[in-house]
Amino acid sequence: MARTDVADAPATTGRDQLLDALDTRQAHIAVVGLGFAGLPQAVVIAQAGFTVIGIDTDGERMAQLDRGESYITDVPSSQVQHLRSEGRFRATTEPTALAQADCIVICVPTGIGADRRPALDSLEQALGTVASALRPPSLVIIESSVPPATTRRLARQFRLDGEEQVFVAHAPERIDPGNSRFGLRETPRVVGGETSASLDLAMRFYAQCGIETVPVASIEVAELTKVFENTFRFVNISLVNELAQIAEGLNVSAWDVLEAASTKPYGFMPHAPGPGIGGSCIPVIPFFLADVAERLGTPSRLIAAAEQVNRFMPKYVTQRAAALVGRRDGDLAGSHMLVLGVTYKPDQADCRHSPALPLVDQLIAAGATVRVHDPLVTEVAGLNTQAGLTPLTPDVVATADLVVVVTPHRSLDYQMVVERARCVLDTRNALSDLAAPNVVPL
CATH class of the missing domain: 3.40.50.720 (NAD(P)-binding Rossmann-like Domain)
Known part of the structure; x- marks a missing residue:
């Protein structure tokens, strides 16, 4: 007006x-x-x-x-x-x-x-x-x-x-x-x-x-609603990430467990395990609630526990990677890793708080040579300087000891990856439909 x-x-x-x-x-x-x-x-x-x-x-x-x-x-x-x-x-x-x-x-x-x-x-x-x-x-x-x-x-x-x-x-x-x-x-x-x-x-x-x-x-109800929504996801993702670790120890598929649990028509909401959490909301907003809770004298122990689980996931993926290439002592010196997807979410060119970044750090700290491919980005703030962005070619895939799928963009040529890769660690269960013997889900 x-x-x-x-x-x-x-x-x-x-x-x-x-x-x-x-x-x-x-x-x-x-x-x-x-x-x-x-x-x-x-x-x-x-x-x-x-x-x-x-x-x-x-x-x-x-x-x-x-x-x-x-x-x-x-x-x-x-x-x-x-x-x-x-x-x-x-x-x-x-x-x-x-x-x-x-x-x-x-x-x-x-x-x-x-x-x-x-x-x-x-x-x-x-x-x-x-x-x-x-x-x-x-x-x-x-x-x-x-x-x-x-x-x-x-x-x-x-x-x-x-x-x-x-x-x-x-x-x-x-x-x-x-x-x-x-x-x-x-x-x-x-x-x-x-x-x-x-x-x-x-x-x-x-x-x-x-x-x-x-x-x-009130305004406070609106504020707390958003904070709780994201905290709900944060806590449940940590729970399903713990499930993935327990299932691996039992030599069963966490994805089979989740599929079966999802048949219950009430009282269950499926969440998916992965290499960690990313984005501008889920890794951040729960700490708004934790900060308020602490100031009120009612500290949120559950948020702190969930944070420990989620922050451990890049290290857990690194441990799984080491086992898959025969390095159960965790020493990846001399090994070559190819990480697919560095953004925090499929088909989005956004790397904020992406779990790929600490995963790459963990792999390099363990001694691996790491290359990263992501079709949506040409440069990545926070990416370890020892990791190079690379095109996705058959030769690049074939020379890697292990391909780690972190962010499953739809534009990636997974058929080629499966055909040329020695072994693929699929942290998102994105390749389950291919039923390839060299693909290992998280």
Whole structure:
């Protein structure tokens, strides 16, 4: 909507002005942070008929968007080009654009430090920038994942004297990169508001974007919901990783056990073992809960135990690799390992917290020469400098003592790998359909 000073506005409340702007799609929307969550969100908002400006500190990425080029797998460049041609979307590094926004959606990353404590610097900086630039009445929605009791604390900077004019809500993102079945519009959004007016506005905003909402009693409920969802997966992945180790000791297939257990029609939810956990959520968000629990005097022992199991998995895979090449003493000196897949998730060019990175470190520490192939990346931050990226050729496969499948991208030629490899350690059970005698599941 056209921005007017509050003093010059008609005798309607800020809530009413914003509701009208949302209902008529005259509201201008700013999305702060255009990463794996922010850019898809910005596109969905623009597709709903709003005018959207995306703001990010990464000048190179903003230049890509200005050229109509997407850097997020789930957002085709054609969508960006179409929305730009319609005048519905533009990208900038300039925070001054926030002054024209009626609704500001915060999608900047949050994380943890080396001490496993929450690291919210990017979010706090973004909110400080928003607070200095916005012009009330405004709706501010924090989609970034945060520890419980964070949003209300950070929202204090938006409080003005007198009538509520800056409405703050928390609606944590639930994006699953690469999931074509459950995208933004197919995944209900949990929403909590600082006040009832904030909740009403946030729900109206998402409804106008075609996104189903689940209103909850408070901001804290919304925060804890997201944190618990990820902790649930974190703990259950650790449990199934322990199962894999126990099953191997019993000389039975963990995958057979999981398949059989999955036939129970109630009370069981299958999770898959693997070489570790990765991404920006599951290895991170549980420690938001652990930090809050500790401050409340109720430390979460289960999260700490799950962390030990998951962090051990790269070492466990290395031990399995050593046994498969006849080095039961664990010394891999002189052996050649080929690691397939270094991103944390299949078909996604994202290496954040990828378990492939500590696995490569473990293999090299044991003495192996390691080469890595991933069709989606040309360089990998954090990859051991002694490991080289290599094309996937029959000769490369044949010269490896062991091929370790870590991230099963669909574009990999598994038939060729199985035909040329001496032995394959399949940490994801991705090659089970090939039924090859030289393939060993985790």
